[in-house]
C-alpha cells in the first residue's frame with residue numbers, strides 16, 4: 001500500500017531523513033517509535049507530501065506521491081490538483097488536532113466530502129453522522145471545537161479524516177497533547193479502526209498500545225531506521241542497543 | 253479677537269458642498285474597489301511560498317509605501333501620458349492613483365490576516381485534499397476577515413482623507429470646491445472650518461466603529 005525507497009529530506013543544512021526504506025501492507029498497523037527529533041513527523045508528512053522530499057520515492061497504492069516522471073525519467077513536481085487527489089486518499093491525524101475552529105463538529109466532518117469530493121449535502125451529512133457516531137461524539141454534532149475536551153477534539157479530527165473514506169490513516173502522536181485521563185478514549189477509537197482492517201501508520205509513545213495493535217514496529221533515530229520488527233520481538237528482545245536504551249527511558 | 257462668524261455663507265452655498273461631497277464619495281468608492289481587489293491579490297501573492305509571486309508583490313508594496321501619495325498622483329497624471337501616450341482624465345487619475353496606493357496598504361492587512369491562521373489548520377485542509385483556493389476560501393479567509401476588519405476600516409478612513417489630494421489635479425472634490433468658494437466669498441475661516449467639521453463628522457464614526465470591533469473581538473478570543 002505504501003512503499004518508501006531511499007527517502008532523504010533536508011531542512012537547509014539539517015539532514016533530517018537519511019535514506020528511509022519501508023513498506024506498509026494493506027490492512028497493516030505500522031507503528032513508528034523513536035526519540036524526539038529523530039524525524040518521525042517529517043517522515044509521516046512526506047508520505048502525504050505535506051513535506052517535499054529531496055531524494056528517493058514515496059509510492060502510495062502504486063502511485064508516485066508529489067512528483068511525476070518527466071521525459072527522460074527526471075522527477076518533477078506533480079500538478080497541485082493531482083497532489084491533492086493522492087493526498088485525499090490518506091487521512092491524517094495531528095498531535096494538535098487542527099480542527100477548523102469556525103466550524104462545528106459536523107461541519108468539520110462534511111467539509112472534505114462537500115468541497116473536495118463535491119458530494120451532495122444530504123448524503124454527506126448522513127455519512128458524516130455515521131462517522132461521528134463511530135467516534136462516540138453523536139451528542140456533540142453541532143458543537144464548536146472550542147467547547148470540546150482534547151480527547152473529543154481528537155476524536156472529531158479522526159471522524160473528519162475518515163469521512164474522506166481514505167485507503168490509509170496517518171497518525172502523528174495523536175495522544176501526546178492530551179491529559180492522561182483522555183488518552184484512553186482516543187486509543188479506543190484507533191483500536192476499532194485497526195479491528196476494521198484499516199491500514200494505519202502511527203507515530204506514538206504509547207508502548208502498551210503499540211504492543212497490542214501493531215503488526216510491526218519501526219524504531220527510528222537520527223533520521224534512519226534502527227530496527228523494524230514485530231512488537232513481541234521489539235519490546236521483549238530489541239536487537240539494537242539504541243532501541244533497548246530508548247525503550248528503557250520511555251517505560252521508566 | 254473680535255471676529256464675527258458668518259456661517260450663513262455655508263448654508264447659502266450648501267449646493268457647492270453637496271457637489272464636492274459627491275465627487276469625494278466617488279473618488280473614495282472607486283479607489284476603494286481598486287485598492288481592495290488589487291490588495292487582495294497582492295496580499296495572497298506576498299504570503300505565497302513561491303518566490304516568483306512573492307518578489308513582485310513585495311516590491312510593489314514597499315515601493316508604494318515608500319513614496320508620497322502626492323508624488324504618485326502627479327506622476328500618474330503628468331508622466332504616464334508622456335511615457336505611454338495614455339492620458340487619463342483628472343478624476344480617473346486620482347481614482348486609479350489612490351487605488352494603487354491603497355492596494356499596498358490593503359495587501360498588508362490581507363497578508364497579516366492570512367498569516368494569522370495557524371499552520372496546523374492549513375496542514376489539515378491539505379490533508380483532506382483541498383487545493384489552494386478551497387483552503388483560502390473555506391478555511392483561511394472566513395477566519396482572517398474578522399481580524400482584518402478593524403485595520404480595514406482605518407485604511408478606509410485614511411482613503412477618504414486622501415481624496416483631498418485630488419484638489420492638486422483640479423478635481424472638484426470637497427477641498428477644491430471649498431477653495432473656489434473662498435475665492436468668491438472671501439470667507440476662508442468659515443469655509444475651512446465647515447470643511448474640517450464635515451470630514452470629522454463623516455470619518456469619526458468609522459474610527460469609533462473600528463475601535464469598538466477591535467475591543468469586542470479581543471474580549472471574545
Ligand SMILES: Nc1ncnc2c1ncn2[C@@H]1O[C@H](COP(=O)(O)OP(=O)(O)O)[C@@H](O)[C@H]1O
Pocket residue numbers: 011014016034035036037038039040041042043
Ligand atoms: N519545518 C522545519 N524546518 C526546519 N527544521 C525542521 C522542520 N521540521 C522539523 N525540523 C527539524 O527536523 C528534525 C526532525 O523533526 P521531526 O520530524 O519533527 O522529529 P520527531 O517527530 O521525530 O520529533 C528536528 O531536528 C526538527 O527540529
Ligand SMILES: [Mg+2]
Pocket residue numbers: 040041042172173
Ligand atoms: Mg513529531
